[in-house]
Amino acid sequence: MWIASNDQGRTYAGKSLAADCLKKLPGMGLSDEAMRRISLIDVIWVRQNAPVCAFEVETSTSIYSGLLRMSDLLAVVPALNIQIYIVAPRERQKKVLAELSRPTFSKIGLSEYCRYIPAEDLSKLIARVKGFGGHIQPTILDTIAIPLEDEEDEESP
Numbered sequence: 001m002w003i004a005s006n007d008q009g010r011t012y013a014g015k016s017l018a019a020d021c022l023k024k025l026p027g028m029g030l031s032d033e034a035m036r037r038i039s040l041i042d043v044i045w046v047r048q049n050a051p052v053c054a055f056e057v058e059t060s061t062s063i064y065s066g067l068l069r070m071s072d073l074l075a076v077v078p079a080l081n082i083q084i085y086i087v088a089p090r091e092r093q094k095k096v097l098a099e100l101s102r103p104t105f106s107k108i109g110l111s112e113y114c115r116y117i118p119a120e121d122l123s124k125l126i127a128r129v130k131g132f133g134g135h136i137q138p139t140i141l142d143t144i145a146i147p148l149e150d151e152e153d154e155e156s157p
Contacts, residue, residue: 002044115145
């Protein structure tokens with residue numbers, strides 16, 4: 001697991017967010033500038049030196065900037081097979097959808113890669129799987145993630 005370079009000094013419940021996480025993000029053959037941008041993604045789940053999931057946690061900060069970092073990731077590594085998640089409280093779900101529908105994101109099809117996870121549901125899932133000792137598969141997130149493209153379709157008349 002990778003924690004954003006600008007968040008590695010932060011703590012939660014008295015423990016460093018970066019504890020037990022990668023100290024360096026795998027290079028993926030990218031330029032220094034691309035790596036700098038990607039290293040700011042809140043959480044990247046890495047398996048065998050390749051990212052498999054990326055998360056932007058947007059509890060109070062700009063959803064737009066998180067989506068922009070995800071867009072950068074897809075732009076610099078277009079062949080990457082990765083699932084992208086925006087984690088935000090339920091009350092911000094409409095804001096996530098509104099930002100994702102901006103032309104700059106809809107034109108590149110970001111909603112095809114991006115799913116929304118209500119922060120409350122993620123907290124419950126973490127509590128349920130806590131005893132599995134770090135052997136959790138990314139597919140467990142499918143039990144709570146909401147595909148944003150489906151969500152948009154449901155809201156259409």
